[in-house]
Amino acid sequence: MTAKKTCCKTSAKKRPAVQRCYGCQCREGELHKQGCDMERCPFCGGQLISCGCCYTTLGYTHDHTLPFSGLPPEVYTNGLPSEEDDKFMSLCDMQGRIPYIVLPNLCARCGKLWPDMFHVEDEEWLFYMSGHNEEQALCRRCFNVIKRLIDTRSGLGKTYPPRVTETVAKRNREHEEYLTKMRVQLHADQQELVRVGLKTAEETAEEAVR
Numbered sequence: 001m002t003a004k005k006t007c008c009k010t011s012a013k014k015r016p017a018v019q020r021c022y023g024c025q026c027r028e029g030e031l032h033k034q035g036c037d038m039e040r041c042p043f044c045g046g047q048l049i050s051c052g053c054c055y056t057t058l059g060y061t062h063d064h065t066l067p068f069s070g071l072p073p074e075v076y077t078n079g080l081p082s083e084e085d086d087k088f089m090s091l092c093d094m095q096g097r098i099p100y101i102v103l104p105n106l107c108a109r110c111g112k113l114w115p116d117m118f119h120v121e122d123e124e125w126l127f128y129m130s131g132h133n134e135e136q137a138l139c140r141r142c143f144n145v146i147k148r149l150i151d152t153r154s155g156l157g158k159t160y161p162p163r164v165t166e167t168v169a170k171r172n173r174e175h176e177e178y179l180t181k182m183r184v185q186l187h188a189d190q191q192e193l194v195r196v197g198l199k200t201a202e203e204t205a206e207e208a209v210r
């Protein structure tokens with residue numbers, strides 16, 4: 001196969017052979033130091049310090065639309081007691097903690113390394129990318145090329161912004177409803193915490209500002 005010219009040159013950035021984690025300084029191949037925000041969760045693949053598996057694997061309910069996210073108020077406020085924290089870490093050990101490895105992001109179209117992030121409304125992204133593995137990363141330039149190609153060649157006779165498809169509209173509506181439910185619950189939780197004396201009104205007011 002002959003090498004075709006791509007729309008974005010592969011980044012010439014030199015990267016060291018073995019990198020260190022920004023969070024805890026461990027090297028690639030090593031386990032993160034406990035509590036590092038870069039560690040992935042061996043149960044769900046999300047961010048270990050925020051994913052909620054520490055609750056669900058220990059038998060708690062974790063659902064942001066329930067009072068205190070479904071947790072006992074003390075756990076909601078202060079986190080797990082340390083013995084339960086330890087128990088969760090040994091569950092992670094058994095499941096197989098995920099060592100630090102750097103897998104670079106690539107533009108899915110041209111292969112450019114570490115494409116700069118850019119902002120596109122979800123609706124616009126899905127309009128052009130639905131059915132084309134919409135989870136992948138693209139460089140800005142390739143996204144613009146894709147837009148232009150679809151707009152001029154597809155014969156669909158429409159450019160963004162389109163009529164929003166029913167699927168996208170439904171997805172947006174459901175997301176909005178979820179966020180509203182969450183906000184209402186968060187407010188109720190804070191008032192309840194003040195009522196039972198786990199937090200002061202000043203603390204919850206401070207949190208609301210953040």
Ligand SMILES: [Zn+2]
Nearest residue numbers: 021024032036
């Ligand atoms: Zn780390």
Ligand SMILES: [Zn+2]
Nearest residue numbers: 041044051053
């Ligand atoms: Zn998880």
Ligand SMILES: [Zn+2]
Nearest residue numbers: 107110139142
């Ligand atoms: Zn590209």
